[in-house]
Amino acid sequence: MSYVVEIDEDACAGHGDCVDIAPQVFTLDGVAQVVGTGPDELLLEAAGACPSAAIRVLDGETGSCLYP
Numbered sequence: 001m002s003y004v005v006e007i008d009e010d011a012c013a014g015h016g017d018c019v020d021i022a023p024q025v026f027t028l029d030g031v032a033q034v035v036g037t038g039p040d041e042l043l044l045e046a047a048g049a050c051p052s053a054a055i056r057v058l059d060g061e062t063g064s065c066l067y068p
Contacts (some may be wrong), residue, residue, distance in 0.1 A: 001040060001059065001060070001061070002060035002061070003044070003057050003059065003060055003066065004057070004058045004059075004060045005043050005046075005055055005056065005058070006034070006056045007031065007032045007033065007034060007054055007056075008056065011052050012031040012050075013051070014028060014032070015052065016028045016032075017046070017051065018032050018046040018049065018050055018055060019032065021046040022038050022042050022043070022045070022046045024037075024038055025046065026046065031054075032050075032054065044066070044067055048067070055067075056068065
């Protein structure tokens with residue numbers, strides 16, 4: 001399975017926890033931006049660490065929301 005992440009820029013407070021966990025996936029320029037991809041487990045870990053709950057993880061095949 002391949003996961004896809006989306007950032008809710010209105011919810012992102014720029015804490016940078018996602019960048020700390022997955023720098024190959026996220027960058028921070030005021031708000032988080034998706035710049036790459038990574039293992040599904042890493043994407044879920046980064047989403048779970050976001051204090052603003054600004055990261056959604058979707059199933060890449062079906063588009064269904066897996067997190068939150």
